[in-house]
Structures are given as C-alpha cells and as structure tokens.
Amino acid sequence: MVATGGETLRRASTQRMFGARGWARKYELRLFVTDTLVVSLVMIGAHAVRFGWDPLVGVTGHASPAYWQVTVIVGVLWVLQLGWTRSREALVLGHGPQEFQRVVRASWNTFTIVAIVGFLTQWQVSRGYLLFAIPLGTAALAVYRAAWRTWMHGQRDRGELLAQVIVVGPMLTSQQMIRRIQRSRRAGYSVIGACLPAGHQFVDADMHDIPLLGAVENAAEIAKRENAEFVLLSGTDAMSLRESRQLGWELEGTGIGLIVAPAMVDVAGPRVSMSPVEGLPLLHVDIPRFEGGKYFLKEAGDRLTALMLLAVGAVPMLVVAALIKVTSPGPVFFRQERIGRDHEPFAMIKFRSMYVDAEHRIQELRERQRAEGNEVLFKMKDDPRVTPVGRFLRRFSIDEVPQLINVLVGDMSIVGPRPPLRTEVEQWDDARVGRRQLVKPGITGLWQVSGRSDLSWDESVRLDLYYTENWSLAGDFVIVLRTVGAVLFGRGAY
Structure with missing residues (x-):
C-alpha cells in the first residue's frame, strides 16, 4: 500500500498498457463493440419512429436509395468517424474532456457529410430522421462512455489500467510532478521510479516509496530495463537541449513513449499553440482574456x-x-x-x-x-x-x-x-x-x-x-x- 496526501492507494498492477496483450487494445475493442451497438440501435430507432417498420420507403429525389440503405450507410460512417476522430484512443480515456469532445466531433462530422451529400445529389433526406438520430445518438454515446469511464475509475483506484512511467528531471520539479500524478491516479499513470541528476536524491518524506533508478543521462537504458511505457521529462534544467533530443532518439523503436511537461503549468490546450524555430518547438501561451x-x-x-x-x-x-x-x-x-x-x-x-x-x-x-x-x-x-x-x-x-x-x-x-x-x-x-x-x-x-x-x-x-x-x-x-x-x-x- 502507498500513502499519498492522506489517501491510501494500492500498488499499481504491472499489466502493460500497449501491445497485443495490453489493456488498451482490449478496452478499445470493447468501446468499438458498444459504439457499434449504440449507433445501430439509434439508427434503427430513428428509422422506426420516422417511417415505421417499412424498410423499403425511399428517399425523395432522382435515383435515390431506400432509407434502410441510408440507415446502414450513416451508421457505418458514424462508427468510422468515432475511430477517425480517435475517440477510442487509450491516452484520452478515463480522464479529461477530450474523449467526449471527440465523440461530439464525430457526430457533427457524420451529420455534415450526410448534409453535403444530400445537397450535391438533391436527395431530400428527412430532417426529422437526422435530427432524431444524431442528437439522441450523441447523448447515448456520451452516457455509455461515462458508464465505461466510471468502471475504468474503479479499476484505476485498484491499481489496474495504468501506464508505467519513469519521471526524469531535476529533483524539485520531479517531486511536484510525482505528487500530481499520485493525486490524479484516474489520469492513468503510475510512477515506477525516477531518474535525477547525479548526486541528487529526494529529501521529502512522501517520496520515500519512489525508487531512484539512476541518473538522467541513463534514462533511456533504465526505462528499457524497468519495462517502462513512458519517460516523463519533468524539466530540462538537468539536461541540455541536445541531451533532451538524444533521449528522444534513444527511445525510438523501443515502444516507450516520451512525455514532456512544459515549464508553465495549469494551462489548457486551447491557449497553447506551437511554432517550430530551427527544430525547437516553441509553445505560445495566449494571455487569458476575461471579456468578449x-x-x-x-x-x-x-x-x-x-x-x-x-x-x-x-x-x-x-x-x-x-x-x-x-x-x-x-x-x-x-x-x-x-x-x-x-x-x-x-x-x-x-x-x-x-x-x-x-x-x-x-x-x-x-x-x-x-x-x-x-x-x-x-x-x-x-x-x-x-x-x-x-x-x-x-x-x-x-x-x-x-x-x-x-x-x-x-x-x-x-x-x-x-x-x-x-x-x-x-x-x-x-x-x-x-x-x-x-x-x-x-x-x-x-x-x-x-x-x-x-x-x-x-x-x-x-x-x-x-x-x-x-x-x-x-x-x-x-x-x-x-x-x-x-x-x-x-x-x-x-
């Protein structure tokens, strides 16, 4: 058991996130199956409410298809959009609004494509049919995704469905990063160790259970040895720009991801944009505005x-x-x-x-x-x-x-x-x-x-x-x- 901030947490499972037997693939498959089921039920229901159970009723317009064909096509397109918008991507599941935002975007994209095709072909697809199916389906998708998320939270509270992370960087920023990860276990990360500059060690009592695995310059080799899934670079004070880039190169082909924590914290994505300068990704942070x-x-x-x-x-x-x-x-x-x-x-x-x-x-x-x-x-x-x-x-x-x-x-x-x-x-x-x-x-x-x-x-x-x-x-x-x-x-x- 691990105590963090007055809360007792179970040790994290060693089950891996990625790979053929990883939990991410299994979870994404479950979402695909339930996506398909929900969309199918919604589209069939929309057809039944608008046209009854007659599958042969046709769309108004020259050489137009039957509505059962539209129902199948829209359903397939919708499920594909949920994949193309990466709403089932493991990194956004269980924490934050991105999963739900991508579900909404997939629904909007589906509606837009159907509307454009209808306009170009002059097929007059029933607006009542679409306005029943798309909003209801989006709500249904959000509800069952929320139910899956609740299940995932329960699993993560028990130490399951986590990605194994090694934190690399200066002592103080690494401590702050580890504390945040431990407070937000439902975000899906488990710290299995840290790499600090040579000669440094944690001094705070709440860090005693975090193993020091070695020096920052050996982070890539240590991550491979410890079977980590991510290396989280908490700061570059202990590494030059060249050394940080070298770390990324050393992780290539290993299946280990690199996460870089920006120096400015608590800034949401919409306020951040990136512009590369001589290969250096500069993050532009918009000043918050309180009117408009x-x-x-x-x-x-x-x-x-x-x-x-x-x-x-x-x-x-x-x-x-x-x-x-x-x-x-x-x-x-x-x-x-x-x-x-x-x-x-x-x-x-x-x-x-x-x-x-x-x-x-x-x-x-x-x-x-x-x-x-x-x-x-x-x-x-x-x-x-x-x-x-x-x-x-x-x-x-x-x-x-x-x-x-x-x-x-x-x-x-x-x-x-x-x-x-x-x-x-x-x-x-x-x-x-x-x-x-x-x-x-x-x-x-x-x-x-x-x-x-x-x-x-x-x-x-x-x-x-x-x-x-x-x-x-x-x-x-x-x-x-x-x-x-x-x-x-x-x-x-x-």
Missing part, C-alpha cells in the same frame, strides 16, 4: 438555462420550502453575503439547511475543528448546526437550487469558481487567489466535481484558478455532466 464574445454567450446561456430550470422546478421547490418551514422554525431561504466578480459583494440565496443560530455558533466550531489541511475554508462533517431535512438537502445539493435566482439576476454563473465569504477573502495571503474573482462564481465548478468539501484549501484554489484562466463552453458542458454524477452519489457533500 464567449463571455456574452456564457451569460446568455446561463440566464436562459436558469429561467428554464426555475420554471420546471417551481413545484418541487415549493415542496422543499414546505418541508423546511414545517420541520424547523425560521425562514425558508438563507441569504449570505458572498464576493463575486471583481470583488463585488452579493447576497447568495440557498434553501436554509441549518438552525437559525448557526452563524452565532460558527466561531466555537471553528476553534474546535477545522477542515483537515484547510487554513481558510471552514467545513466539517457531522456539523451539529445542520437540521435533519438540511442534511438530506445538502447531501444531494438541493439546498443550492435557489442560486438559480442569482444566475438569473446576473450575480452568478451555472459553472464557475466557488463564491467565497468576505471573511475568507480577508484571510487570503496570496495575491494569486484573488484572480478567481475575474469571472463570476458558479453554482458548480471544477472544485465541486473534483471532491467539493473533501478538497484541501490549496487544491480548491488551484482548480478554481485553472478554471478561471482556461474555461470554455465545451468544458462547462462536461462539468455540468460530471456534476450530475457528483450530486447523485453525494460525493464530497456535507
């Missing part, structure tokens, strides 16, 4: 979504309000000052989940128990201030629903950083933390889908800062989907 067209789209989408959800949830919200009123004295809603975008205060609205004297008792509880590893954010399990109904509301985040009103009036977003209390802001001793307030706070966010109350203060800040500088509309959609899972299973909520 995508912010307008985000705000418009937030308000429209909040309006629709409030309309749909009006009756359930009345039921919750009645339960709160009947089971404990006090108001239905709890209003609390929070700090929003540009450090502007606003009144955040929640269903009341605590007794009315909760605010007066917080200092006593703060002295008795702070959240573990958290110097600023106060959270505690089994909080005695929470009512029985409130405990249920909190477990499934129902108490957060009235924040849709804050979204509707423009104080918050659906997705964003956690809205801090004024007392928390006053304790910030690092200027970087204030960058969270460059965007509107959210009802949900990376902090919520990554553990919510189980996160330490530093990890919560890191995730919020990452979101602030790298958010995208597609990323927001993925966070909302992950939030549904976090809410249903009550992960990190108390």
Whole structure:
C-alpha cells in the first residue's frame, strides 16, 4: 500500500498498457463493440419512429436509395468517424474532456457529410430522421462512455489500467510532478521510479516509496530495463537541449513513449499553440482574456438555462420550502453575503439547511475543528448546526437550487469558481487567489466535481484558478455532466 496526501492507494498492477496483450487494445475493442451497438440501435430507432417498420420507403429525389440503405450507410460512417476522430484512443480515456469532445466531433462530422451529400445529389433526406438520430445518438454515446469511464475509475483506484512511467528531471520539479500524478491516479499513470541528476536524491518524506533508478543521462537504458511505457521529462534544467533530443532518439523503436511537461503549468490546450524555430518547438501561451464574445454567450446561456430550470422546478421547490418551514422554525431561504466578480459583494440565496443560530455558533466550531489541511475554508462533517431535512438537502445539493435566482439576476454563473465569504477573502495571503474573482462564481465548478468539501484549501484554489484562466463552453458542458454524477452519489457533500 502507498500513502499519498492522506489517501491510501494500492500498488499499481504491472499489466502493460500497449501491445497485443495490453489493456488498451482490449478496452478499445470493447468501446468499438458498444459504439457499434449504440449507433445501430439509434439508427434503427430513428428509422422506426420516422417511417415505421417499412424498410423499403425511399428517399425523395432522382435515383435515390431506400432509407434502410441510408440507415446502414450513416451508421457505418458514424462508427468510422468515432475511430477517425480517435475517440477510442487509450491516452484520452478515463480522464479529461477530450474523449467526449471527440465523440461530439464525430457526430457533427457524420451529420455534415450526410448534409453535403444530400445537397450535391438533391436527395431530400428527412430532417426529422437526422435530427432524431444524431442528437439522441450523441447523448447515448456520451452516457455509455461515462458508464465505461466510471468502471475504468474503479479499476484505476485498484491499481489496474495504468501506464508505467519513469519521471526524469531535476529533483524539485520531479517531486511536484510525482505528487500530481499520485493525486490524479484516474489520469492513468503510475510512477515506477525516477531518474535525477547525479548526486541528487529526494529529501521529502512522501517520496520515500519512489525508487531512484539512476541518473538522467541513463534514462533511456533504465526505462528499457524497468519495462517502462513512458519517460516523463519533468524539466530540462538537468539536461541540455541536445541531451533532451538524444533521449528522444534513444527511445525510438523501443515502444516507450516520451512525455514532456512544459515549464508553465495549469494551462489548457486551447491557449497553447506551437511554432517550430530551427527544430525547437516553441509553445505560445495566449494571455487569458476575461471579456468578449464567449463571455456574452456564457451569460446568455446561463440566464436562459436558469429561467428554464426555475420554471420546471417551481413545484418541487415549493415542496422543499414546505418541508423546511414545517420541520424547523425560521425562514425558508438563507441569504449570505458572498464576493463575486471583481470583488463585488452579493447576497447568495440557498434553501436554509441549518438552525437559525448557526452563524452565532460558527466561531466555537471553528476553534474546535477545522477542515483537515484547510487554513481558510471552514467545513466539517457531522456539523451539529445542520437540521435533519438540511442534511438530506445538502447531501444531494438541493439546498443550492435557489442560486438559480442569482444566475438569473446576473450575480452568478451555472459553472464557475466557488463564491467565497468576505471573511475568507480577508484571510487570503496570496495575491494569486484573488484572480478567481475575474469571472463570476458558479453554482458548480471544477472544485465541486473534483471532491467539493473533501478538497484541501490549496487544491480548491488551484482548480478554481485553472478554471478561471482556461474555461470554455465545451468544458462547462462536461462539468455540468460530471456534476450530475457528483450530486447523485453525494460525493464530497456535507
């Protein structure tokens, strides 16, 4: 067993990722089979809903095919697109939004190709047929891929389905890289050792279980000897540009991949572009912008979504309000000052989940128990201030629903950083933390889908800062989907 950051992890399996017997090929085959099954069922269903069970009904237009042929062709094209967009590539499975983004791109490509062929041939393929099949199929693909991902997470928590990695580079950056990998085991990497500059060794206690395998200049030979699948270059301080290139050459033909960690961390792909200069790949990092067209789209989408959800949830919200009123004295809603975008205060609205004297008792509880590893954010399990109904509301985040009103009036977003209390802001001793307030706070966010109350203060800040500088509309959609899972299973909520 290996202890990392207070969490006990099982030793990783030695099963390899690649190769004829590797887990990647087996997993990709399973995805191919289920891709084919889902697409087939969706296309058959679309045909049945639009045309009944008559397979011979024809497409309108000169020399047009029958719809059963269109169903087969679109289905085959769709499955091929899922392969061509590399949505089943092992390196994007189990972690991050890329798998789902590629699934959406495959569906869009399929729709576009069919539309172009229909335009060029003047075949009038039923729009209802396509508009039923493509969106429904995309949603079905996303749901079952999420189910597979949940299964993969369980396997990786047990030390399976991991790639064996050797970390190579300076001591400090290597330590930081190893810690991040160990905290994110579901990303699919297992560190089996490290190569440091000659004469260097790890000094921190949490690195005692990481074997030092040799010096950085011998990394390629060591990786072959240890049967590693990747060499992760954590920094080039200990190696010249020529030596780094030589390492890549030495790994050629070995089946061992090379991963290079950039010096600038927590920067998402859309902000990074590459331009080669004399064979040197220079990474250009766009300065984050906090206004413009995508912010307008985000705000418009937030308000429209909040309006629709409030309309749909009006009756359930009345039921919750009645339960709160009947089971404990006090108001239905709890209003609390929070700090929003540009450090502007606003009144955040929640269903009341605590007794009315909760605010007066917080200092006593703060002295008795702070959240573990958290110097600023106060959270505690089994909080005695929470009512029985409130405990249920909190477990499934129902108490957060009235924040849709804050979204509707423009104080918050659906997705964003956690809205801090004024007392928390006053304790910030690092200027970087204030960058969270460059965007509107959210009802949900990376902090919520990554553990919510189980996160330490530093990890919560890191995730919020990452979101602030790298958010995208597609990323927001993925966070909302992950939030549904976090809410249903009550992960990190108390």
